Amino acid sequence: MLKIIIQFLQNLFKLPQTQPQGYEAIQTGEQRLEANEFIDSKIGYSDDLILNLKHDHVELVELYGAIAGFIEQENYEYIAPALEELKNKFNLHLMQENVHFYCYLEQSFLDQKEQLEMIKGYRKEMNAISAAVVRFIKKWQSQVIDATNIYEFNNEYNAVGEVLAQRIHAEEHHLYTLYQP
Incomplete structure (x- = not known):
């Protein structure tokens, strides 16, 4: 689902289709979420x-x-x-x-x-x-x-x-x- 959202935003804002460095993990303060944990997270x-x-x-x-x-x-x-x-x-x-x-x-x-x-x-x-x-x-x-x-x-x-x-x-x-x- 995240990939679809990123694709949508890239198309909307004409951003390059490359993934940013560090995409495989997202840094959130002291907690580090791996990409698959982030992708599996739910919308509240x-x-x-x-x-x-x-x-x-x-x-x-x-x-x-x-x-x-x-x-x-x-x-x-x-x-x-x-x-x-x-x-x-x-x-x-x-x-x-x-x-x-x-x-x-x-x-x-x-x-x-x-x-x-x-x-x-x-x-x-x-x-x-x-x-x-x-x-x-x-x-x-x-x-x-x-x-x-x-x-x-x-x-x-x-x-x-x-x-x-x-x-x-x-x-x-x-x-x-x-x-x-």
Whole structure:
């Protein structure tokens, strides 16, 4: 599982694929954990995790709404910086979800095949959604948004927003309810 997380972080931050020196053991104060002990460690429950994830959703929706305001007011020059902020907050949210939420659920439901498959399905779907969102943001950050292409941007923006809204609803009303101590 740790290798998957490291791969995810390396891909997310475009880090080199090499393992750092001393990877075989992690130094933690006076206690030394061997790599296999660290990899086998469990993700703990957090009382605040769901609250924090829902707060992230609020912030993401607010940013999304701000971009809609820039479109409506024809303040196109503010869209690119807002997209950058949206991308950063979205990536942090995904990292939190992947490392703390999904890992915890998967270890909690190891012995319940149907639930585990559903959780993995949600995770796979979220990875596809996140890839689409990142593609959308990168596309529009690489070009000037103005009156000549705002219609195209707005169509793609609305499609991304619809998918994200459906996903947020599904997470908050179904998936997050599975997170229990």
